[in-house]
Amino acid sequence: MKPIPNSKIWAAVSYLPPFFALLLFFKGKDSLVFFHARQAIWIWLLFVLALIIILLPGQFFALVKWPISITAAMLFIYLFINGIVDALQGKANPLPPFGENIQRKGFFQSLHK
Secondary structure (H helix, E strand, O other): OOOOHHHHHHHHOOOOOOOHHHHHHHHOOHHHHHHHHHHHHHHHHHHHHHHHHHOOOOHHHHHHHHHHHHHHHHHHHHHHHHHHHHHHHOOOOOOOOOOHHHHOOOHHHHOOO
């Protein structure tokens, strides 16, 4: 993979919300930016999932939601920081636990032409 000049910066910016969607469309030809923008979408979906779990009502969910949401939030922070560091270094490492599946399944692959 040959990154275009400044693609490391754009790849790191792709981890910020609304930029990952914009960069998929406008910088989709740059393979490094495209790789990190696709990963950023799934990382932010994990964050939204943690927020939804926190907002669940009821006594039962009070016991279950906090460990799940705290784990999801800590995983989000780890993946977010690791993704930005990899982007700034110009690496295209799939982030665990779902990064390889995202890249293998080819989500948004039609934008990378």
